[in-house]
Amino acid sequence: xxxxxxxxxxxxxxxxxxxxxxxxxxxxxxxxxxxxxxxxxxxxxxxxxxxxxxxxxxxxxxxxxxxxxxxxxxxxxxxxxxxxxxxxxxxxxxxxxxxxxxxxxxxxxxxxxxxxxxxxxxxxxxxxxxxxxxxxxxxxxxxxxxxxxxxxxxxxxxxxxxxxxxxxxxxxxxxxxxxxxxxxxxxxxxxxxxxxxxxxxxxxxxxxxxxxxxxxxxxxxxxxxxxxxxxxxxxxxxxxxxxxxxxxxxxxxxxxxxxxxxxxxxxxxxxxxxxxxxxxxxxxxxxxxxxxxxxxxxxxxxxxxxxxxxxxxxxxxxxxxxxxxxxxxxxxxxxxxxxxxxxxxxxxxxxxxxxxxxxxxxxxxxxxxxxxxxxxxxxxxxxxxxxxxxxxxxxxxxxxxxxxxxxxxxxxxxxxxxxxxxxxxxxxxx
DNA sequence: AAAGAATTCAACCGCTAGACT
DNA sequence: GAGTCTAGCGGTTGAATTCTT
Numbered sequence: 001x002x003x004x005x006x007x008x009x010x011x012x013x014x015x016x017x018x019x020x021x022x023x024x025x026x027x028x029x030x031x032x033x034x035x036x037x038x039x040x041x042x043x044x045x046x047x048x049x050x051x052x053x054x055x056x057x058x059x060x061x062x063x064x065x066x067x068x069x070x071x072x073x074x075x076x077x078x079x080x081x082x083x084x085x086x087x088x089x090x091x092x093x094x095x096x097x098x099x100x101x102x103x104x105x106x107x108x109x110x111x112x113x114x115x116x117x118x119x120x121x122x123x124x125x126x127x128x129x130x131x132x133x134x135x136x137x138x139x140x141x142x143x144x145x146x147x148x149x150x151x152x153x154x155x156x157x158x159x160x161x162x163x164x165x166x167x168x169x170x171x172x173x174x175x176x177x178x179x180x181x182x183x184x185x186x187x188x189x190x191x192x193x194x195x196x197x198x199x200x201x202x203x204x205x206x207x208x209x210x211x212x213x214x215x216x217x218x219x220x221x222x223x224x225x226x227x228x229x230x231x232x233x234x235x236x237x238x239x240x241x242x243x244x245x246x247x248x249x250x251x252x253x254x255x256x257x258x259x260x261x262x263x264x265x266x267x268x269x270x271x272x273x274x275x276x277x278x279x280x281x282x283x284x285x286x287x288x289x290x291x292x293x294x295x296x297x298x299x300x301x302x303x304x305x306x307x308x309x310x311x312x313x314x315x316x317x318x319x320x321x322x323x324x325x326x327x328x329x330x331x332x333x334x335x336x337x338x339x340x341x342x343x344x345x346x347x348x349x350x351x352x353x354x355x356x357x358x359x360x361x362x363x364x365x366x367x368x369x370x371x372x373x374x375x376x377x378x379x380x381x382x383x384x385x386x387x388x389x390x391x392x393x394x395x396x397x398x399x400x401x402x403x404x405x406x407x408x409x410x411x412x413x414x415x416x417x418x419x420x421x422x423x424x425x426x427x428x429x430x
Numbered sequence: 431a432a433a434g435a436a437t438t439c440a441a442c443c444g445c446t447a448g449a450c451t
Numbered sequence: 452g453a454g455t456c457t458a459g460c461g462g463t464t465g466a467a468t469t470c471t472t
Contacts, residue, residue, distance in 0.1 A: 016440070038457070055441065090460060106439050436470070
């Protein structure tokens with residue numbers, strides 16, 4: 001496959017976009033939506049390939065983009081998400097409204113990596129550099145220029161797992177399933193970010209335009225905090241690391257994709273046994289290499305709609321073999337430090353063999369959350385449809401349209417609370 | 431002020447997976 | 452099942468900009 005066929009055509013412009021081209025593309029999408037990207041350049045009168053148009057739109061012209069410098073909170077969040085997700089820039093970007101994966105990737109490679117190194121933290125392993133050296137990690141031989149890939153240490157055992165030393169100080173106070181109780185915002189262990197990105201986003205939203213694809217209604221915010229500080233302090237030097245010790249997500253975004261990117265990895269056996277949760281078969285896109293023991297360590301919370309291509313493009317242990325997230329190491333070291341992963345590997349492998357991935361949503365897990373599932377899935381579908389038919393002319397209409405399901409979700413916060421509480425109880429019983 | 435180095439960031443490239451035929 | 456098209460991803464490049472000497 002490879003290169004898109006349109007790229008072979010002659011007379012296609014390359015390089016920077018002129019304002020005139022931007023205007024043409026903007027006008028076209030405003031009037032007609034993008035539809036099939038390969039037809040956009042022709043319809044818009046552009047000498048570009050559809051791929052280029054798409055990229056230009058996504059990374060630059062999209063109206064919901066947040067321009068300007070990254071806030072400290074955003075940087076902190078990126079660091080924490082990178083510790084969990086590795087170089088899955090799109091998934092990281094999904095947690096930063098208005099930011100593109102390209103932007104975040106650039107920031108990481110040009111700025112954050114440097115800052116981490118200055119703090120003595122290996123940006124690849126998120127370990128102190130000294131420890132990384134002692135652990136037998138392959139030396140970083142790449143230059144900053146090419147650090148995007150080649151300095152990833154394939155032998156990394158997982159970012160969060162390697163953070164265990166940073167977490168040890170507070171490891172006693174382990175948390176289970178993070179649930180932000182709206183009625184008890186002061187709940188311990190649920191440090192709320194001072195300025196959650198969502199709220200930044202809402203500021204922007206109220207100030208201007210918004211697209212249907214990313215707009216979020218105001219509403220309750222649930223947090224999936226990592227119980228312990230991940231070892232980063234804000235650049236301001238305030239030492240108030242608590243501000244970003246929590247990953248967050250909007251409860252109204254409680255759909256599969258959100259879970260897949262935010263939920264911490266969880267012991268498959270724990271889920272399957274305590275929650276009746278079916279587990280996915282080996283998913284090569286998530287780093288699994290087979291149904292054997294190795295794959296078992298690479299299972300994730302990934303509630304992605306099985307029919308909608310789970311986390312498209314995520315290559316799991318990427319081409320370099322970097323496993324950004326090892327379930328077992330996280331379980332052992334941070335999230336569920338009491339979990340004896342090793343003893344359960346065999347049984348988990350057995351379970352994995354038997355269980356079908358789509359069952360994750362439609363099987364026994366769904367039974368426990370059937371009401372929520374039915375509703376959220378239909379709403380999710382609505383949003384997806386709206387996205388696919390994105391039309392600038394309908395931004396406002398689409399936005400309000402999308403708010404309706406969001407409002408429906410708001411109308412049932414108790415349902416979510418109940419389900420999450422049940423999940424928490426299940427984890428407590430592990 | 432000028433030249434070179436370093437950095438930033440938009441854009442391209444190659445690849446993968448899903449949908450479709 | 453094979454081939455093709457398409458969307459989307461992460462890695463890389465290189466021009467523009469900024470910084471340093």
